[in-house]
Amino acid sequence: MSSNATQLSQQQFKIVLLGEGCVGKTSLMLRYCQNKFTENHESTLQASFLTKKFIINNTRVQLSIWDTAGQERFHALGPIYYRDSNGALLVYDITDPDSLSKVKSWVKELRKIRGNNVVLAVVGNKTDLLSPQQQSNGADNQIIDEAQKYSQSVNAYHYCTSAKSNRGIDDLFLDLTKKMLAQNQLIQEQTQVKSRSSASAPNQRGLTIAADPPTDEEEGADTRRNKCC
């Protein structure tokens, strides 16, 4: 048992949750984490920071899900939350096109601040509100179509969920975790390659002394000094 435990590597990921009011962020977060808390969950009302632990591909993963202040008045403070985030869930309501526009502005902001270090997941919530036909066809919805195309264009992943009927949520978090693990792996490899290439550079000991060419003033000063001496 203990030997198994030692073989597992550990990863911690920070996921920020973004979305306009009433798109179902809270429901999504709680629906996912409630499986863990079950009955004890009712004793606490603090839902702005939740964690979820599980094991995937021999890796012990801990997801910290941070709810961000979504109101317009707190908009400028968003970057404080995004700091060091590994993933972001950008939630929109599949029946509300305005909520998708908001997602687009957040994507821009996240890319500006975190670059490609963050895995973005655009989540269309409330699929239970789709007609049975649309549910079976999947993407037969104008807003979802637009969101999918947009997600592809910004290198984000698109998911459809229903917190109400508990559909697609586990898959969403599992997939996001896999993507974050892959992203981490990639970053690690890139760092290793960099360090290796700098280590294998010939005739260098990791220290370079760069001397600036003398400026006119310095040259003048030198000549003056020479003259004095």
Place this chain on the structure above:
Amino acid sequence: MTSLQKNLFYNTLVRQFRKTYRDAIDKCYTICVPINDSYESNVINDHFMSAHILKASPLLKSHFVAANNKHNFDVEIDGQTLRVTRVNEMMKTYLILPKYLDDAKDRIKCIIDWGYENFSQLPSLSGISSNDLQLDTAIETEELSQMEAKTTPLEKLYCLRKTLDLVTQQMTKSVEEKHFLLPVKTDPICIMSDDLIAAVICVLTSVKPKRFESEINFIQTFSWNLPQNNEFGYSSVTFEVVKEFIKNYDINQKSHKTSAKGDTKGHKSDDNSSVNAKHYSNMSSPLDRELEKISKMIDISSISTDSSQSTNANNDSNDDLGEFLGSLNRNSFGVGFGKQY
């Protein structure tokens, strides 16, 4: 949900109201069994029992009425939903005639009284006011004032985290006491970041911790070895957000608006501003000054709200000065606060 064998109502009915139970079984009545904890145990009496023994409504399909005809309500069973209504019944079955308006009035009054009696204490999240959120600052004061005496970033951070926990607890208590008086088990209510930030700002305005900005900066600068991706990190970020919000909150715009509103208030506001300028110059940092201003705004706002003899001028100042808390209240406490899952 507990099993029927452990249900208090069912057990009481079977054991103590044996005759009523037998009668209901014999006549194939429908027994509506409330779950445990959805009512006070001392309300179980004959009246309560009979209100839960139903028979099919003679008028409407899927509707039920009390089997003993002594309760004037109608229960509609729609799939798994139970609706208790009296208005619907009247709307569907009552024909208002000119000569019977008094009778209609009496019946409607009766329904309103019944509804008021039974549902006046239903949870009303949108009605939460800033007064309801007056937090018990005594505990938070203790934690926040202790922060100054602590030496290490971890100790200080612990104070912040503890404060957040206490704020959350207080909000929970407030919601439960004032807005969920009915002993009905509801879905958990979740306090999200927007609510938490607004509440922390309110706490800070009353506690006014010394050198708050410096403390936060100190924690952030020297906490590089502390784990950021946990509750401590979240607490630190929440207070940082609060700090930034207070620092960037534009009060001058509001005061400008106030002075531009009318000449009648010109002298008063000038006097205030000179006094305030003197007072604020003694404060230690810009953040402390903003905090003090917001605190004053909230104080004035609450005084004018409490005062029943408020003048027009007071109302104006309430509109302007209470804008900060008012806007938080409308947008955060009013809608977001206590988001129900």
